Amino acid sequence: MADTWEDVLATYLAGGAAAGSVRFTVLLSVKRKVEIAKYSATAGEGSGKTRKETSAQLQPAAKRIAKTIFGLLRFSINKETTSLYQAEIRYSQGRFTTESVSLLMVLEPLPPNSSDDKGHRGFMRGDGADDAAAIIDDIQGSRRLVLSTAAMLIAEQDPRKFSNMAGMIAPLAILKIGGLLRIRKLADFARNFRRLKFRGLIKNRKLKDLTHSELTNAFSKIGLREAKSAHFFKRLQKRGPEFGINNLTDLERLMRRATPVMGRGKHAGTVQLRLPNGTAIITNTKGHLITFVPMR
Secondary structure (H helix, E strand, O other), rough: OOOOOOHHHHHHHHHHHHHEEEEEEEEEEOOOOOEEEEEEEEEEOOOOOOOOOHHHHHHHHHHHHHOOOOHHHHOOOOOOOOOEEEEEEEEOOEOOOOOOOEEEEEEEEOOOOOOHHHHHHHHOOOOOOHHHHHHHHHHHHHHHHEEEHHHHHHHHHHHHHHHEEEEEEOOOHHHHHHHHHHHHHHHHHHHHHHOOOOOHHHHHHHHHOOOOHHHHHHOOOOOOOOOOOOOOOHHHHHHHHHHOOOOHHHHHHOOOOOOEEOOOOOHOOEEEEOOOOOOOEEHHHHHHEEEEEOOO
């Protein structure tokens, strides 16, 4: 009987620990099954000394930790999406422990004419056709590479490492998005969004009472502005209160937890920032705000 990926990971861990490694990083791809995408080990101090444990002796402990990790990730198996996880494992005195299992990114294909796609195209229904509607259709009608905060941090600190990871699950999607340069810009933009903080008493005033000039000034102070011929502020004032956004403080709190989803094609570089209240800000990596839309 052929070894499973679970067996392979256990062999890696046992062999590495016997050779003196104390920390292990494993990238796991999840789609129809859980597979090892990449494995690396780091040796500890005194790794050159003779160890009492052999690979065979460590195999049962390694098998248990591998079974735990694979069992956890089996819940993420979905033939429609591909996910990339990173597991951090530590070895000490004959024991393996899982320090973390983090979701890095998810590739979500949205086939044309699917029910999901039709639902998303309804965002702008009744508001007329404009550039924003085309951008939303473009984002929602294609594959979407959704990055977690952990992936953003990797992109900021080690772009090459991020490029390699993204290529494991979305090599074609990366090309359609327009290159890794845009992804790095997206990483920087997402990081900046997490740090946003409106200034002055204006942040506690009701949105409906603010003028376009006041909103323009408030956003410019934090490095954002409305795109030319866009209607972000108008939509925010009109739809924001329906979703609990009554002032800029409410919006600030949500923007810090936004999840970015990248566009493709001629709209490459356009980003849909999903807020946890069921809305999204459509913007680009230059900080130009295009529109504000509900997602339900």
